[in-house]
Amino acid sequence: MSESRDAGSRTLSRGLAILRLFDDEHPELTQSEIAESLDLPLPTVHRLCATLVAEGFLARPAGTRRLRLGPQIVRMVGPLIEGMGMSEAARAILRRLAEQTGETANLATLVGNEVVYLDSAPGRHLLSPRAEPGLRVPAHCTALGKCLLAQLPDEEVLKLVGKGPYERLTDATHTTWPQLGKALGEVREDGISRSFEEYEVGLVSFAVALPAAPDGPLFGISVSLPTSRAGQQSEIEQRLRAATAVLRRR
Secondary structure: OOHHHHHEEEEEEHHHHHHHHOOEEEEEEEEHHHHHOOOOOOOHHHHHHHHHHHHHEOOOOOOOOOEEHHHHHHHHHHHHHHHHHHHHHHHHHHHHHHHHHEEEEEEEEOOOOEEEEEEEOOOOOOOOOOHHHHHHHHEEOOOHHHHHOOOHHHHHHHHEEEOOOOOOOOOOOOHHHHHHHHHHHHHHHHOOEEEEOOOOOOOEEEEEEEEOOOOOOEEEEEEEEEEEHHHHHHHHHHHHHHHHHHHOOO
16 A cells, blocks of 8 residues: 555656646647656656646647646636735626627736636627637737737847747738837837737737736736627727726725
8 A cells, every 4th residue: 555655646746747847938848858857768758748638737739749738727827816816806807898898808827928818708799709718829919918928028028939930820910029029019108909810810809917916927808809890999998998997906
């Protein structure tokens, strides 16, 4: 029995060690890189990673052998940030935004050069975009990503996203640093981040950053909708500004 417990503890320890390897500088790793970093046999790493993927703690993007933190990790972020008094307040605002605008509202954070969705409140329209918790999208071409990057000095942004060229997802995607840097400057000046089909054709989004604690994680909220309903822009932006004002008062 003691040997069984020791083996279980060793497996758990190794699994946690694998998860700790993932950070802002290493958002994705191969099993070979994991084995080399931890000085473990590759078959052992393969077995451990298979379990972590099956349980949702790691994920493997389609068409690649690389691994990244999975949706189960992201779902654990919510309870961890409750102590900041931010999560429940932000979720209440998400629901209110979705009710007021009829469109999908999202809560997300910045992890490296990606936006990670934490929560979403669906709109009342049948045709509404929906982001599941744990979804990762590029920061350089999304309203949420730009509003979060804009909270950082340019030198920190460049460390995260590099000087480009960035992945082009549509004809409207910013693919160079001069383009992205200018867009971030506009967000800092206006307080609202906008994405008009930069991430996906037919999709527009508006986002604001939430008040953040010094050296704490960055959070943002957005409203996303089809371009056919983009005439609501002025109302949506007004409600987003009001939402951040409420959170600042809290």
